[in-house]
Amino acid sequence: MSIKTRVTEMLGIEHPIIMAGMNWATMPRIVAAVSNAGGLGILGAGAFTKESIKTAIAEIRSQTDKPFGVNLTLALPGAKDLVQIVLEQKVPVINVALGRVADIIKAVHGYGGKVLATVAMAKHALYYEKDGADAIISTGYEAGAHAGNAGGLVLIPSIASKVKVPVIAAGGFTSGKGLVAALALGAEAISMGTRFAITQESDASDGYKEGCIKATEEDTILSDRFDGINCRVVKTKRADVLLKRRFAMVEAVSSAFRFKRELDLSWGEIIKGGLSMSQAQGRSITDMPILAAGLSEMQKGYSTGDGTRGLFLAGQSCGGINDIPTCKEVIDKVIAEAEEAMAALNKKFKSK
Ligand SMILES: Cc1cc2nc3c(=O)[nH]c(=O)nc-3n(C[C@H](O)[C@H](O)[C@H](O)COP(=O)(O)O)c2cc1C
Incomplete structure (x- = not known):
């Protein structure tokens, strides 16, 4: 069985699983690995200059012919120039955060690409939907790095009830049970950051x-x-x-x-x-x-990797992570577990 949603259809991916774009952690190798395994890999653009991002995009394209994305934190210095390059390169999926985007969305749609907008509040989801975003990534309190004030259990259904575009749930997801819960709450895919940062292909230190x-x-x-x-x-x-x-x-x-x-x-x-x-x-x-x-x-x-010298960005999802698998192993396991969890729920709670 495979899980098909509006997100898998829209992005042309096999599984409803996205790797969050993480500056300095999601470099070309891991982006291609996630996309090759049937998810959507997203490059964190903040670690690149105007020149080096072109090379990074070319590297991803040399390693996969599947769709991939670039994450742009619009409020960071230099983001406008990076946007220009990413648009010139016709990157299939753009993930934007912290900034208004109507012009960018128009340009991405012009070449047939899609835009995912990251939010931590329902009111921001409405702004982005109005600007034309194709899907909203709902970031709950549990998330690694910049997290919202509302937990996913509340935020996901709140956003899903307010927007017409599909919602992608982020914050705390590591497993197939989490994917099933997100689908039940009204999301149509999950985005995982911490889980993918702790894989073989992640460039983060041991x-x-x-x-x-x-x-x-x-x-x-x-x-x-x-x-x-x-x-x-x-x-x-x-x-x-x-x-x-x-x-x-x-x-x-x-x-x-x-x-x-x-x-x-x-x-x-x-x-x-x-x-x-x-x-x-x-x-x-x-x-x-x-x-x-x-x-x-x-x-x-x-x-x-020295906790006395630097910060380890990560979410509450650390509690569900005990191994360092490949990205393909992560994705295959999440999908297999989700199928099992759905079957187990059906069996356990079958209506009489
Ligand atoms: C190591 C790490 C780095 C991150 N860097 C970024 C980033 O550069 N831009 C961004 O929009 N979100 C970033 N995030 C947040 C993710 O987009 C996402 O919201 C979060 O990872 C979801 O929660 P999870 O970590 O429990 O999966 C980062 C998260 C982590 C764990």
């Missing part, structure tokens, strides 16, 4: 993967202390330190300089990004260096 596996569902913290926006990370020594003190301005500004250099951004782009970030989040442009310092901590967490 220390990050092991740290997440050790963590239980109790061992993550959601706080705005890390990068200025509510963000969920694993409880590590570094997370404890950052919870107790704010970044020193000098530390924050030096991170902003580093990102400017690494991502080849102009000060104009940094200021524009800061302004749109502050509009999107109701924050001040002076929070920009704090965001840069937080991103730097996250990048250190992935690459060093």
